Amino acid sequence: MMNNLITLYSDFTQLNDARKLFDEMPVRNIVTWTSVVYAYVKCGRLSDARRVFDGMVSVANTTSWNTLISGYCGQGLMKEAVDLFQQMPDPNVASWNTVIAGLADNGSISTLEFVGKMHKEGLKLDEFTFPCALKTCGGYVGFFAMGKQIHCYALKSGFEVCCYTLSALVDMYSNSNALDEAVRLFESYCTRNGSNCLSLSFWNAMISGYVENDKHIQALNLLSSIHHSGVLFDSYTWSCALRVCINLFHFRLGVQVHGLLVTSGYELDCVVGSILTDLYAKLGKMKDSFAVFDKLPEKDSIAWSGLIIGCTKAGVSSETFSLFRDMVSLGLEVDQYVVSAMLKVCSSVSSLGKGKQIHAFCIKAGHETEAVAATALVDMYSKCGEIEESIALFNGLSDRDVVCWTGIIVGCGQNGKANEALEIFQEMIKSGIEPNEVTFLGLLGACRHAGLVEDGWRLFQSMRSDHGLEPQVEHYYCMVELLGQAGLLKEARKLISEMPLRPNKTIWSSLLAACVTHKNSEMISGIAENLRVAFPDDPSVYVMVSNAYATMEMWDDLNRVRETAKASGVKEAGRSWIEMAG
Structure with a gap:
């Protein structure tokens, strides 16, 4: 009776009452001691639980050991859990499964090592072991073959039809780029047992598989099937439905799902409500996003992050800074993506002071060397004119992807350091990182600003010949600008004529502007004609051509443009400008 009371107090986290009851007991047996260990574990006081356990370790039974091991696993203290497990005189299946589940929940590859040891010890893997092993196989590249072996073992052991094992199998195949295998398994089970026999966790696994593999229409169809079958969604199902709306960027569908959420009572669920906030933010519906956010009784990091990133995209810088300060003051986890969004805001408004404050926060939070945040820091300093600081940060990074290399190249070009941009590009090639179209756009922009014609031409040609990249309109524009500035008008005209x-x-x-700058009246008429033919209804074309003729004092041509504008019905605003120019 007393033991049951201690456990009851523990379940209601009334630790003081449980401890008082324990201290007043005249006789304490193993069950009593274990109840106190459980009480401390339940309340998260593992050091006290360990102290009590160490005092009874000589008489501790399997339940006592498992209780404390479970406590360590629950708080992610896997080293302590494994150390304690290895001291255990005679671990049973529950002991092994407790450690294996803890390792799997914490994403440790050691999960598979312990599964192997458990098998060698002659203990049978069961419905608790298989899901943990399969979860680990699906979470790491290169373990697909082992996942298939475990599938065979589950099949021979008769556990394949277990609900949790089935769900874990679908997850494993989906996460291992073998979605077809997951679908075959799912449909095979449906055929044998009928869809009415499926558990919601199995449905959820298949929906998640579709979402993770960008099969959003299939996910929608499956969601519709569940809904029409009368099975009630849980928070995970609703979360998948909202992620489909996000990935499809579908506002109307999102509103429909939101309506169903309200009627089902999940609108204010912490996880679902956070994703709903994120959905509206990503769709640019900030008013709706704030409305959902304000109603949430509990706001997690996902809700705050979605709102901040949404405000960043909407260009509401003052609101973004305010939200970030609130998020930090509440002690919520701020990941590198939120930090990156804040740095982009600093870049867009050239706020170096706030950018430095965010940088200091990065250092304290340990985000400075993470790829996304580091790239955003490099970009922020370069856009705020602190290119030397940007280069210093870049040089201190050990892990630099193509986005990071491109960011510093673009930054150097924009800050008048074309030679440095070219040198960094050579380092990039030597490091084995392949440039992309944006990299070359930054390089050509740097050459254009510095007038480096030969370097620009060489880079432009190397796009296709050395890197298999097709120049886009923006690349051609940079080259035309570069050649035009250097007075190489014929070369620029030839390049345009050869454009695919x-x-x-x-x-x-x-x-046209280059011709005016270099007083080349011979080419102006041809370019003007190309513009008028290509864009006959664009008033700005007539304005631009007229301005060029006026600057070059080509009055006859100017009059012809004026008459053409009148005949083609160009708006009065265009004609008024022409008269002023004349």
């Missing part, structure tokens, strides 16, 4: 893409207005305008 249709030249846009910006490219023609660039060459």
